[in-house]
Amino acid sequence: MSATVYILTCITTLLCAVLLFRGYARVRRRLLLWSALCFVGLTITNLLKILDLLVFLQTDLYTYRLGAAAVAMGLLIFGLVWESQ
Template sequence: MAALIYSLCALTSLAAAGLLWRAWAGSRAPLLFWSALCFLMLAANNVLLVLDKVVWPVEVDLRTARLGTALAAVVVLLVGLVWEDD
């Protein structure tokens, strides 16, 4: 059941990134770009979670990589929010 939930979270993040990217392509609003990039990194984080907890539960520890991608995603969104403040 956990594998299904982790996979659905990854697909949801990827879908959100795709929708934000499509909206950015139409309007060129900078905040949409930063949000799409953040959700793309969050999707990568969720894929790493699936790999860590389902595919290689004992052999490999991807905790550092997961935390790094989550931190990078939040930093990207924070930079976008601060940089685009008018």
């Protein structure tokens, strides 16, 4: 059951990134680009969670998951600050 939730979460964040990139391509608002990059990072985080908890049971990828999430949130915060100026 947990594997299904992890996979669906990964697919959902990937779909959000794709939709945000499509929106950026259509209207060229840079905030959409920063949001899309954030969701790419969140997709990587979710993929690492799947690999960590379901595939590589002997390896701890927790630090990499946190690093990917921090980079993703950093991109979004940077984009928000950059666009507010």
